[in-house]
Amino acid sequence: MTIIEPEVGSTILSVQQLSKVYAGGFEALKSVNLDIKAGEIIALLGPNGAGKTTLISTICGLVQPSSGRVLVAGHDITTDYRITRSLIGLVPQELTTDSFETVWNTVSFSRGLFGRAPDPAHIERVLRSLSLWDKKDNMLRTLSGGMKRRVLIAKALSHEPRILFLDEPTAGVDVSLRRDMWAIVSDLRANGVTIILTTHYIEEAEEIADRIGVINHGELILVEEKRALMAKLGKKQLELELFEPLEGLPTSLAPFGLELSANGLKLIYTFETTESGENNISSVLEALREAGITFKDLHTSQSSLEEIFVGLVNQPADGSARGATK
Amino acid sequence: MSKVMSRVMNYYAVLAIYKFEMARMRRTLLQSIVTPVLTTSLYFIVFGAAIGSRIQEVGGVGYGAFIVPGLIMLSLLTNSISNASFGIYFPKFSGTVYEVLSAPVSTLEVVLGYVGAAATKAIILGLIILVTAGFFIELRIAHPIIMLLFIVLTALSFSLFGFILGIWADNFEKLSIVPALIITPLVFLGGSFYSTDMLPPVWQSISLMNPVLYLVSGLRWSFYEISEVNVWVSLVGVSLFLLVCLGVVYAIFRTGYRLRP
Numbered sequence: 001m002t003i004i005e006p007e008v009g010s011t012i013l014s015v016q017q018l019s020k021v022y023a024g025g026f027e028a029l030k031s032v033n034l035d036i037k038a039g040e041i042i043a044l045l046g047p048n049g050a051g052k053t054t055l056i057s058t059i060c061g062l063v064q065p066s067s068g069r070v071l072v073a074g075h076d077i078t079t080d081y082r083i084t085r086s087l088i089g090l091v092p093q094e095l096t097t098d099s100f101e102t103v104w105n106t107v108s109f110s111r112g113l114f115g116r117a118p119d120p121a122h123i124e125r126v127l128r129s130l131s132l133w134d135k136k137d138n139m140l141r142t143l144s145g146g147m148k149r150r151v152l153i154a155k156a157l158s159h160e161p162r163i164l165f166l167d168e169p170t171a172g173v174d175v176s177l178r179r180d181m182w183a184i185v186s187d188l189r190a191n192g193v194t195i196i197l198t199t200h201y202i203e204e205a206e207e208i209a210d211r212i213g214v215i216n217h218g219e220l221i222l223v224e225e226k227r228a229l230m231a232k233l234g235k236k237q238l239e240l241e242l243f244e245p246l247e248g249l250p251t252s253l254a255p256f257g258l259e260l261s262a263n264g265l266k267l268i269y270t271f272e273t274t275e276s277g278e279n280n281i282s283s284v285l286e287a288l289r290e291a292g293i294t295f296k297d298l299h300t301s302q303s304s305l306e307e308i309f310v311g312l313v314n315q316p317a318d319g320s321a322r323g324a325t326k
Numbered sequence: 327m328s329k330v331m332s333r334v335m336n337y338y339a340v341l342a343i344y345k346f347e348m349a350r351m352r353r354t355l356l357q358s359i360v361t362p363v364l365t366t367s368l369y370f371i372v373f374g375a376a377i378g379s380r381i382q383e384v385g386g387v388g389y390g391a392f393i394v395p396g397l398i399m400l401s402l403l404t405n406s407i408s409n410a411s412f413g414i415y416f417p418k419f420s421g422t423v424y425e426v427l428s429a430p431v432s433t434l435e436v437v438l439g440y441v442g443a444a445a446t447k448a449i450i451l452g453l454i455i456l457v458t459a460g461f462f463i464e465l466r467i468a469h470p471i472i473m474l475l476f477i478v479l480t481a482l483s484f485s486l487f488g489f490i491l492g493i494w495a496d497n498f499e500k501l502s503i504v505p506a507l508i509i510t511p512l513v514f515l516g517g518s519f520y521s522t523d524m525l526p527p528v529w530q531s532i533s534l535m536n537p538v539l540y541l542v543s544g545l546r547w548s549f550y551e552i553s554e555v556n557v558w559v560s561l562v563g564v565s566l567f568l569l570v571c572l573g574v575v576y577a578i579f580r581t582g583y584r585l586r587p
Contacts (some may be wrong), residue, residue, distance in 0.1 A: 082336070097420075098422055110425060111338075113338075113342045115338050115366040115431075
């Protein structure tokens, strides 16, 4: 037995110049580079067909790469597949289960398949942590979609992987179960498991990820710390509801780039806050007072990760996205 | 601490796949065992009693006893192929094959698990037929070790063939077309229920092109020491077929044909 315990913070997964062209000529991955540190949670966002699942499938051995290489804990996924695959757990997007197997048997099967000796105590721990213990003797076909999703996670955790891939783990899962999943992910991270998840739910990435990667048209157009990304690309807006409608903006307000709503009753000021927290809000309010414009209400808002994401993937696919770290 | 395998054989995986496949047989125990017993009994009633009463002996052996090796071979071939092809096709169909493909298992380990289980089931069924036949006729096995060798080699090689079929098939029709349209006719035309000596000379020559004839003849020789072709030719033939199937399976996993895009 070889013992591999990647140090937290060290590079556990390194994707280098990875490309995939399918038989029909479709270029699903275009020279993707990505380094992931042990113990972090990274969320891969991207529209349908962007290449998220192909990237995960290639790393896990389900798809053959056309060029490039992938290292897991320093081992090549092709030549050292026994080592790399035993370090990885995969929860696929589709709810694929053996209908006539029991929960216990299917999870035990997975552990054996990944080369681990039977360990009923570990299987019990996994099932209990996923609230599956009372279902252990149930056939999979009798379970709900959410429970089947949990079984897939249990199967992926059965061999104690150090990297867990979650391909849209909460697709079709209700809100409460989704929150449970997030708690499970947090627990796994606390145990040093590196988690790579793809998701369509931006709030999921916002809630649990340390870093965000955005894939579009097979290219990894951005990888950024979540907070830094939101600070860098997130817009803030100040909206002012006026007492009297304006026909046009006074020239004294022109330097601030304010927008006036069509009915003239709302002024919108878009601004960025510097790292030291400086902005021009005071100046804007002062200029409004001098122009004799009064308002009855005001509020500020910050763009969500979803808006940032939509903004990024709608840019032309010429690599011009801001903050790309390829 | 996380323990992972070094570059040794993944015995746990072989065992996991084997047990999983054998569990499928246990779940369908009634169908798996009662069906061949019933079918064999019917063959004996129809061929052995009804037709056999008009055919006294073939090659010095009573007709009922004569057809036993053919019945066993029919069961071995069809069950080996259907067990193995279904074993790998269904995970492909349901999508659960992702787990095997992403696991730290080699081609050999996957084959040992799936093909080993399929062959085991086919051998068990073959032996059940043998025992059932014992209730209808007096069995005589001149070379039991050669008989077992034939049964094991046939089950293994045709399970491998079924495994290839299961990977190749992309719908249920393709899965059943080979056993139904190729194997069953070859078994029936391969001297299972008659001796080729009973055929006109032209058909005797044509029969020699039927690979199943060699299997049936070889197995029959192990029972009664009568055969249409030399028993060693039969043994070498089935062994070569086994090697060819192994080569094809290796190529499939190496290229990812129909498994890894």
